[in-house]
Every structure is written in C-alpha cells, then in structure tokens.
Amino acid sequence: MIRQVKRAAEHWLKACGMHSRVTLLYLMTASAASGAVVDFRLTNLSTPSGSDTAATVPTSLSSFAIGSSIFLEVWVQTTNTNGLSSASLDLLFDSSLATAVSVTHSSIFPTLTHSSVDNPSGVIDELSGSHLGPCTDAIAVAPQWARVAVVEFTADADGPLSIQAAATGSLVYGTALCGLGDVDPADIGFGSVAATVGGAAIPAASTWGLVAMSLSILVAGTIVLRRVGPTQELTAATGR
Numbered sequence: 062m063i064r065q066v067k068r069a070a071e072h073w074l075k076a077c078g079m080h081s082r083v084t085l086l087y088l089m090t091a092s093a094a095s096g097a098v099v100d101f102r103l104t105n106l107s108t109p110s111g112s113d114t115a116a117t118v119p120t121s122l123s124s125f126a127i128g129s130s131i132f133l134e135v136w137v138q139t140t141n142t143n144g145l146s147s148a149s150l151d152l153l154f155d156s157s158l159a160t161a162v163s164v165t166h167s168s169i170f171p172t173l174t175h176s177s178v179d180n181p182s183g184v185i186d187e188l189s190g191s192h193l194g195p196c197t198d199a200i201a202v203a204p205q206w207a208r209v210a211v212v213e214f215t216a217d218a219d220g221p222l223s224i225q226a227a228a229t230g231s232l233v234y235g236t237a238l239c240g241l242g243d244v245d246p247a248d249i250g251f252g253s254v255a256a257t258v259g260g261a262a263i264p265a266a267s268t269w270g271l272v273a274m275s276l277s278i279l280v281a282g283t284i285v286l287r288r289v290g291p292t293q294e295l296t297a298a299t300g301r
Contacts, residue, residue, distance in 0.1 A: 098140040099236055100250040101150055101226045102206070106132045113167040113208040124257045125222075131159060131214040131256070133224055135188065136206045141238050144200040147173070148209045149189035149234040150251065153225045156183035158258050159214040166190045167208040169200060175234060176210070185212060189234040196239035219259040226251040 104121040109132045118136045125131050137148045148170055154161070166174040170190025177186040188210055192200050201207035216222070228246035229235065235243045 098248060098250075099145070099148075099238075099244050100138050100252070101148075101209075102136045102138070102252045103152075103224055103226055103254040104134050104136070105224075105254055105256050106134060108132060109165075109211045110134060110208075113169045115206050115208075116204055118206055121254050122256060124259070125216045126260045127216055127218065127258060129216050130162075131216055131222075133212040133214060133254070135209040135212070135226070137201050137209050137236075138203050138206045139201055139238065140203050141241070142199065142202055143196045143239040143241055144198060144202045145192065145207070145237065146196075146200070146239040147189065147191040147235065147237045148201075148207075149187060149229050149231070149236050150209075151227045151229050152185040152188060152212065153227055154183045154185075154214070155220070155222055156180050158218050158220045158222045159216055161185055162213040162215055164188065165211045165213075167210055169207045170209055187229045187231050187234040188212075189229070192239075198239075200239070216258040220257075221255060222258050223253060223255045225253040 102118045104119050105125070106119060107122060107125070107129070110119045115136070119134065133152075135150070135152075137145065139145050160180055161178045164176040164178065164185065166176075167190065170192050172193050173191040174189065176188040178184075179186060190209060192198065194200075228249065228251065236249060237243045
C-alpha cells in the first residue's frame with residue numbers, strides 16, 4: 062500500500078514542480094509490518110458467489126467440461142486486527158488448458174486496482190486492489206474472508222488444471238496491513254487450486270430444444286407388428 066501511495070504522490074509532486082525525494086523521506090518513516098499472517102485462498106466455481114465477504118470460502122468444484130466457464134475467486138484473510146489495506150498477488154496457470162477472459166475486482170478492494178493478463182505465458186500479473194477506509198473497517202480480519210477479485214477462464218482442453226497464487230515481486234503492488242505497511246511475502250500464504258478439465262460441454266438451450274423435440278416424436282410414435290403370410294413385418298408409425 063505504501064508503494065502505491067508513493068507512486069500517486071510522486072505524480073502529484075511532479076505536477077507541482079516539486080522533487081519526488083520529498084515523498085521518499087516521508088514514506089521512509091512508515092514501518093513495514095512484521096510477523097503478520099495473511100492467507101490467500103483460491104476456489105473454482107461455475108458461477109461467482111453472491112457476496113464479497115464470507116465466514117468460509119465457497120467449496121471449489123473439481124471438474125469442468127471443455128468449453129465451460131471457470132470462475133476463479135481470490136479470497137484473503139489476516140490474523141492482524143488492523144485488517145488489510147491492499148491485497149496483491151500473481152496467478153500462474155496452464156494456458157494450454159484454459160484461457161483467462163476477464164478480471165473483476167471486488168467492492169472490498171475497489172481502489173488502485175490493477176491486473177495484467179498474459180495468456181501465452183499463463184500469468185495474471187500483479188492482480189491488486191486497495192481499501193482506503195479507516196483501520197476500524199478491519200478488512201478481512203479472521204474469521205472473515207474478503208474477496209479480492211473474480212477471474213473468468215474458459216476451459217479449453219482435457220487435462221489437470223492447476224492455478225497457483227504467488228508473490229508479485231513488484232516494487233509497486235504489494236499486500237499491506239492498514240496503518241502498518243507492506244507485509245513480507247514470507248509471512249503470506251499463497252494457495253493453489255486444482256480441477257480436471259474434460260468431457261463435452263453442456264449443450265446450449267437451443268440444442269436441448271431439438272433433443273426434446275426428437276424425444277417427443279419417439280414417444281408419440283407407435284410400433285406395429287403385423288403378420289404377413291409366414292413372416293412378420295415390423296412397421297413404425299407416427300401415431301397420427
């Protein structure tokens with residue numbers, strides 16, 4: 062969070078004709094958080110869950126059909142009572158099995174949002190958002206979880222799909238505790254989630270209509286068995 066405010070302050074100072082070292086001297090007085098515990102958790106869903114806060118993270122689905130949408134939800138929690146002021150991470154995935162389509166940031170971390178999708182490399186870089194409210198908001202303090210973002214993927218090919226959270230390694234986008242500063246990545250738990258992609262996609266509504274029509278014809282029809290001389294003749298009739 063400090064790095065994000067620093068960047069915004071430097072732009073403002075330059076616009077005013079002042080040197081950015083003023084910002085550096087000010088920000089150096091803030092101490093980084095130490096001994097903090099922050100956990101990111103990922104879950105795969107067929108549709109996004111209904112709230113940006115939860116006592117428990119929604120249960121992840123284990124399989125998706127080819128052509129279907131996978132909604133990856135990124136959740137975060139801290140044991141520090143000040144709560145979080147920003148949440149940032151990278152996401153790594155197998156781009157031969159899935160394609161990232163969109164990133165939707167939550168209402169909990171709606172400020173200074175950022176993400177960079179690189180499908181060929183299988184990376185969503187520096188997915189980040191901030192909450193600029195007072196520390197009394199106690200954002201994502203355990204046992205509550207706060208949703209950071211929802212990433213929509215398309216399932217493209219058969220195989221075991223794994224999505225891994227990782228530290229950003231960025232000088233700008235980091236995870237921070239409210240009033241305490243950036244959290245050392247060593248004090249952050251970066252989770253992962255796995256699912257199997259395979260099988261045919263669920264037919265569209267128009268396809269189901271054709272299937273229903275075919276079944277109706279079969280149900281309405283009758284099978285007539287007639288004897289013709291020494292042999293039998295099997296005749297299909299429409300029943301009309």
